[in-house]
Amino acid sequence: MxxxxxxxxxxxxxxxxxxxxxxxxxxxxxxxxxxxxxxxxxxxxxxxxxxxxxxxxxxxxxxxxxxxxxxxxxxxxxxxxxxxxxxxxxxxxxxxxxxxxxxxxxxxxxxxxxxxxxxxxxxxxxxxxxxxxxxxxxxxxxxxxxxxxxxxxxxxxxxxxxxxxxxxxxxxxSIVREEDGLALSSRNTRLSAEERENALNISQTLFKSRNFAATHTVSETQKMVEDAIEAAPGLRMEYFEIVDGNTLQKISNWEDTSYAVGCITVFCGEVRLIDNIKYKE
Known part of the structure; x- marks a missing residue:
């Protein structure tokens, strides 16, 4: 090379x-x-x-x-x-x-x-x-x-x-994740051991929300994610939005699109981490 x-x-x-x-x-x-x-x-x-x-x-x-x-x-x-x-x-x-x-x-x-x-x-x-x-x-x-x-x-x-x-x-x-689910990011190297543990709540919450979404509305799924991140130690959510995967515009109902994606940005300490999950594709 x-x-x-x-x-x-x-x-x-x-x-x-x-x-x-x-x-x-x-x-x-x-x-x-x-x-x-x-x-x-x-x-x-x-x-x-x-x-x-x-x-x-x-x-x-x-x-x-x-x-x-x-x-x-x-x-x-x-x-x-x-x-x-x-x-x-x-x-x-x-x-x-x-x-x-x-x-x-x-x-x-x-x-x-x-x-x-x-x-x-x-x-x-x-x-x-x-x-x-x-x-x-x-x-x-x-x-x-x-x-x-x-x-x-x-x-x-x-x-x-x-x-x-x-x-x-x-x-x-596709997103590549650690074995425990954390999305790989160059910024992960800036996380302390405690912050690294706290950051796991991001992907774990998204995975849970995918199952939750199967029997709940968009707004209920949104609230579930927001509440879970707010309750997690050491995390501060900047935004979580459920959008049409092509237009990136918020959706109100799962029937609004055939391609629904949840996009999240969370501060873990001072480190800003992003992740996403596909609900429909």
Missing amino acids: KVVHTIKDLQAELTVLRAQGKKVGLVPTMGALHAGHASLVKRSVSENGVTVVSVFVNPTQFNDKNDLEKYPRTLDADCRLLEECGADFAFAPSVSEMYPEPDTRQFSYAPLDTVMEGAFRPGHFNGVCQIVSKLFDAVLPDRAYFGEKDFQQLAIIREMVRQLKYNLEIVGC
Whole structure:
């Protein structure tokens, strides 16, 4: 596996491989890689002749500078994991490489980007679209792989690809969880042992709510989750919404959609964790 730091060098490598007829898969990441990322990389390796994994903590998607500073950066360990997974290139650019000048582009995909994360993290999805579009332009992938844990992000990227007419396939990959159910996240490394234990209540509550929903209304299911998280030690819920999985708009009745998803964001201590559960698909 090669580690490449500039767009020019990466494109030179990929031009040669494309000339050999190889398809290119891209896995965009912010590093601090774990088994969830590994599953995306392995899928790309199995479906493409070349796999590029970007490792870049993108400053424009953080609306909290403190969160940006604390985000884990572990490039050496990331590269070891990527090599084990069979990746061909780790693309690890500097901020100045990706943003030689300020990116003033504005992306708007309302109502997808105005609810949930969009409401609580203003500017976040604009930053996501800035960096993902830059990566698509640099790599020109045939397929790009994203985890379903960032459910809203995946929906917005699909819409960006559709509107900007990118010629590539977006592949959504299922949430990877620890054996005890906690959704894998780079932020989990910031949890103390006690917080890690408390965080389990998030996924456990979502799993219980899926069974609960089979015999209860949307509003009853909503209240069940809210009450359970409120009662759990060390957790503070930012939001829980049950939405149509395509439009991301709240639903009032299960009959409103054939694709119902519950999306949650919870603070465990100072660490902000997200998760989701599918009720109908």
